Amino acid sequence: xxxxxxxxxxxxxxxxLANLAFLFTDDEETEPALGEVWLxxxxxxxxxxxxxxxxxxxRSFCELLAANLLGIDPDDEAAAxxxxxxxxxxxxxxxxxxxxxxHGSDDVYNLSIPHTVELPETPDxxxxxxxxxxxxxxxxxxxxxxxxxx
Amino acid sequence: xxxxxxxxxxxxxxRQMVKKTMRMxxxxxxxxYEASNGIEALAQLAEHPVxxxxxDINMPTMNGIQLLTRMKGNSRLKGxxxxxASTEGSRERIEQMEEFGAFGYxxxxxxPEQLRDVLKPLLGVxxxxxxxxADTDGDLF
Numbered sequence: 001x002x003x004x005x006x007x008x009x010x011x012x013x014x015x016x017l018a019n020l021a022f023l024f025t026d027d028e029e030t031e032p033a034l035g036e037v038w039l040x041x042x043x044x045x046x047x048x049x050x051x052x053x054x055x056x057x058x059r060s061f062c063e064l065l066a067a068n069l070l071g072i073d074p075d076d077e078a079a080a081x082x083x084x085x086x087x088x089x090x091x092x093x094x095x096x097x098x099x100x101x102x103h104g105s106d107d108v109y110n111l112s113i114p115h116t117v118e119l120p121e122t123p124d125x126x127x128x129x130x131x132x133x134x135x136x137x138x139x140x141x142x143x144x145x146x147x148x149x150x
Numbered sequence: 151x152x153x154x155x156x157x158x159x160x161x162x163x164x165r166q167m168v169k170k171t172m173r174m175x176x177x178x179x180x181x182x183y184e185a186s187n188g189i190e191a192l193a194q195l196a197e198h199p200v201x202x203x204x205x206d207i208n209m210p211t212m213n214g215i216q217l218l219t220r221m222k223g224n225s226r227l228k229g230x231x232x233x234x235a236s237t238e239g240s241r242e243r244i245e246q247m248e249e250f251g252a253f254g255y256x257x258x259x260x261x262p263e264q265l266r267d268v269l270k271p272l273l274g275v276x277x278x279x280x281x282x283x284a285d286t287d288g289d290l291f
Binding site: 016019020066069070071082085086088089092093095096097099100105106107108109110111113 | 160161162163164166167170208209210236237238239240241242243257258259
C-alpha cells in the first residue's frame, strides 16, 4: 500500500472515531492484551477502482466502540450484544469517507455489506511503516487497519 | 402533533443512533418504527402509516434503491417522503435518489443539526427543541 493511502485511511479512521464515538488515537506504545479475542471486520468497494479495508481489534474494543456510539456504559449488556454490529457500521462509514477522499465523488462506487470474523489467534501487529497496514493505539487498545487494492 | 417515522437500516446500532440524534435535534417525533431491509420496511408500512422514512442504501435482501423503486410504483406508498441516510458520497448516486423521488439526503456520519435541517419541514420541532440555525437554503440534497 502506498504511504499516502495508509495515511489517508488512518486520518479518516481517526476523524470518524473522534466525531462519532469520542475515542481518540494516540501515540502510546500499547501492548496487545493477552487472552483477548480478536475480530476482523472487512468491507470492499467496487467501481473504477476497487479495494478492501480490514479492521482488526479485540472484542473488548468493539464493546467500547458500541458503548460510545450508543451513549451507554461499556458494562451495559447492549454494548456486548451490539459490538459486532457497531464495528461493522463504523467501518461502513469509514469506507464511504475513504472512497470519496481517495477517488472523489464523480463516479459511483458500490460498497459491500461489512463482514466480521473471529480470528483464531492474535494477528501480526508489527508496524510495516505504513506500507500495507497501520497499527494504532486507541484508549489503551491496539487496533490495526489494512488496505488491499484490487 | 408528533409524526411517526420509519428507520430502515441494516445496523441496529445506526437505527438507535438515528433515534437518539432525532431527539437531540429537537424534532417532533412520535412513534419510531424500525426495519433492517426493504422487505421488513414494506411489512412495517403495511401496518403503520408513517410521515417520513429514513432510508439507508447499502442493505442485504432488499436495498434502499430497490425499496425506493418499489414504493414509487405503489400508489399507497409513493407519497411518503423518503430521506436517504447513507455513507454514499457519489454525486451520480445522490442525483439518482433525487430522480427516484427522495425528499432529501444526509450523509453518515451526520450531526443533529444536519438531520434537523432535512427533517424539520416534514416533522416540525418540539416546543422545547433546541433551535439550530438552518444551513440549507432550501436545498436538501
